[in-house]
Amino acid sequence: MNFNVLMENLPRRIAAPLAPEICEDLKVGDRLLIGGVVYTARDAAHQRIAAALARGDDPPFDLDGxxxxxxxxxxxxxGRPIGAIGPTTSYRMDPFTPLLLERGLRGMIGKGRRSEDVVRAIARHRAVYFGAIGGIAALMAKCVQRAEIVAYEDLGPEAVRRLEIVDLPVVVVNDARGGDLFARPADG
Amino acid sequence: MTTARDLSARCVAETVRELFLTANTVLPADVLAALEGAGERETNGLGRYVLERILENARVAHEEGMPLCQDTGLAVVFLEIGQDLHIVGGDLETAVQEGVRQAYRDGFLRASVCDPLTRHNTGDNTPAVLHTAIVPGDRLRITALPKGGGSENMSSVAMLVPAAGEAGIRAHVLDRVRQAGPNPCPPVIVGVGIGGSLDQAPVLAKQALLRPVGRPHPTDARLAAMEAALLEEINRLGIGPQGYGGEVTALAVHVEMRPCHIACLPVAVNLQCHAARHRTAIL
Known part of the structure; x- marks a missing residue:
């Protein structure tokens, strides 16, 4: 794949939560600016959300879209809405992702590659996985206008936060057609 | 006869605090220079875009006193303690832990340390990991290395067979970087520790990360040659900045080595993300 082609796709804006038709339209390598409402959740929050769903309890936020x-x-x-913020490596959330996709999750922002199971589940549920740049967290903080903890406050940095974001730059890594930006021969 | 020099534990704590505050917000000049060089070399447009954002982030972080990365790391502290130095007014380890606690609280740095089983956050990023060495003299050299979890997760120690030799070591390191792919936030610095014991090899690999970026091994020409060869092989993998493809997968490979047991060939690979943060002070 010629990666220089990617630069010809100028970034366009999309809004979260995601409408189903948006995901149909996105393809691997698209550069996008995400605005709207997203929720932070990483290792410990995923364990708790999965446990809540297993008990038949509601998730801490509406998963639909x-x-x-x-x-x-x-x-x-x-004086700031948030400190430094950026993506953590996504594969650690892979064990929980198919379940959350079944329950309506439509987009994920992270970094690094996903398991084959997750890539298939993303396609099956017509969802999308976005890659954000890791380690530019002072810059990325400027994309967050508001942040509030909505669940698991005791987890500290791992609490679930509702973020209002503007123009967060991402690249489509896995699309609803099963495409994978990281599936390259060089990766073996 | 030599008399001991006194150094207060409070001074140690204050210095450790300052080192972690600065390390988390200011990228070292050699790392910045290496990233700028990478931006000039990178031919992939998306890779160049990533490198430009990394450099812009470094400027913003420095100007605003914001952490370079939200992962402000597990606090790793290297101490070289002069044997003629005497710590007064408290003990050394407590002073270091106190300095870490204050830095993470005062600098709005993320508490990223938890109980391995319950995953309950300790709340102040302690305990730090200390590596100490007793050296000649009466000085204390302190190096603060906030180490991110993403690149640490892609690191490893392997016990190769002696027959693997240098070719086996190189193949192993290359394979580790290939397997890590986009996960450790490339462009990475690859720290390699060869020899010693199961526990010493990864310490060597971590110490290798502290060398100025891209400076060849200063005393062993064999290692300097291995570093250059590995860097070329790694940058042919095409992983590129943030894994989006390109020429620059690693900024440097640094190898450190010690003799090992006749039955063993330990090889540790410690990957360092592009936010290669560390600071040193001598008291």
């Missing part, structure tokens, strides 16, 4: 940002921000300094 939702976008989860795999992130644990640093604490907000005075």
């Amino acid at each position: 939702a976008v989860i940002f795999y992130a644990g921000p640093s604490p907000a300094p005075p």
